[in-house]
Amino acid sequence: MANSKSRKAPNPFHYINRSPATFLLLLLSLPFMACQEDNDAPALPDLTIYLDRFEEEARQRGYDLDLSNVDVAYVDELEVDGRPFCGWGYSDYDGFGLRRIEISTDNFCGWQERSDIERENLFFHEIGHAFLNRSHDESLLCDGSPLSLMNSTSNGWEIYEEGEEEERAYYISELIDRLAASGQCIDYTQSWVNDSVFYQFTVEDDRWVFNSREGAYVGAVSSADGSAGDRISLGLLPENASGESGRWFRRLNNPNIPECADVTLRVTMNSEQLTVRGAAISIRAFRAPLGKGGAQDEEYLFLTTTEAPVSGKLDNYVEELTIPCYSRSTTFIVLFLRLMAGTQGEVSFEDIELVVKE
Ligand SMILES: [Zn+2]
Known part of the structure; x- marks a missing residue:
């Protein structure tokens, strides 16, 4: 191309x-x-x-x-x-x-x-x-x-x-x-010791994709005001129910991160009240192993908090997931923000960032 x-x-x-x-x-x-x-x-x-x-x-x-x-x-x-x-x-x-x-x-x-x-x-x-x-x-x-x-x-x-x-x-x-x-x-365009943030969400980043599960969920992006920074919200409409989790996701191609660094997805969550299951975050990492007839995309790592989503009142609750010893064979990673199926309420995700520790 x-x-x-x-x-x-x-x-x-x-x-x-x-x-x-x-x-x-x-x-x-x-x-x-x-x-x-x-x-x-x-x-x-x-x-x-x-x-x-x-x-x-x-x-x-x-x-x-x-x-x-x-x-x-x-x-x-x-x-x-x-x-x-x-x-x-x-x-x-x-x-x-x-x-x-x-x-x-x-x-x-x-x-x-x-x-x-x-x-x-x-x-x-x-x-x-x-x-x-x-x-x-x-x-x-x-x-x-x-x-x-x-x-x-x-x-x-x-x-x-x-x-x-x-x-x-x-x-x-x-x-x-x-x-x-x-x-x-x-x-790497940055010194990891002084500036460990590889990626940080801002409202200018329009590559986040929202999956409303056919309109069951509502999602929005809003910029910093008062004490809150740029954030992404996700909620289930009161009259709705969905058998699937509502989600936002963002793909990052060829992350230029040093071999074997620890890469942490860190997200701060706020909610007045989440009942039943709650909110979660996930990371999927892919590579493209080469066979005789060409390469095939392959997910080689899936980290998630969906087994233990957080619920109730969330007051700047920080959730983290770490890819240990990142491989530069990674072709892309996908970040997910989720509201688990059956959850009532709305959550906002702030300070969404990927932090690198060499
Ligand atoms: Zn090209």
Whole structure:
């Protein structure tokens, strides 16, 4: 999913839009014209060469992978949410697990004039999405360069360049196994001793998702006033009942946290009165172990207080859950704020934060 700000000169070559008549003519005259046809219009490489090349790179690192199940295609243009992209990797194109990579031949991307190493940069990034189930990772190394080929804010054609064999070897290794970054100096952007808060909820964070269980629960986000900070509320409507817990959740991709740090979700709860079961918090952590036919998302850790939810009157009650010895193989974590099924009342969650202890 890399786009490009640089524009190349328009290219008259149209790969897809050739008429059948032209195609037939070309076919017939190919033996005579093969050397002249593409003088100012370089041929598009067969995309499977990059699949084969990636397999070979993986093999050299001890992985036996089969990318023959990855669909590849050139498309005239790629637009997602009104934005043009030069490549797109789908890990589930059809809802049945089809892995597919599309490369745009739009002049905007200039794929036709790109060097082989530039094309490889983009294509391997898309393999990251389509085959390795990776999402964008904007973490940086101490020298300011991207930690991963999955970076989406740097120039995605030039994460490594021609002749940078060491860099290329690292980025491909990191793509296959995120733990390859362990030997690098990683920029955490904060000193954990002085500032241990990795994440803190504010009302500007619009990535929290509310599940009302078909309208049984009400949820709201409100900003700091008086003694209360930014908070998320969750309550069961008086006339309702639900067999499921009401919940808010927030996904965090590729958390840039040191290997084996303790990571604590800390939440302060307030309530006038919660009866019956009460409120709880949970964390789910996922990784994407690699099999021969690609990576599969796998939940490897589930921490929760749902077995012992808190109820009654809550006066700045602090609840905590700790991931011991966090692994950088973690692809994403999900934080949950819950009101257990059957609970009456409303709870507000404040000072929602993830704290890191190295
Ligand atoms: Zn991408």
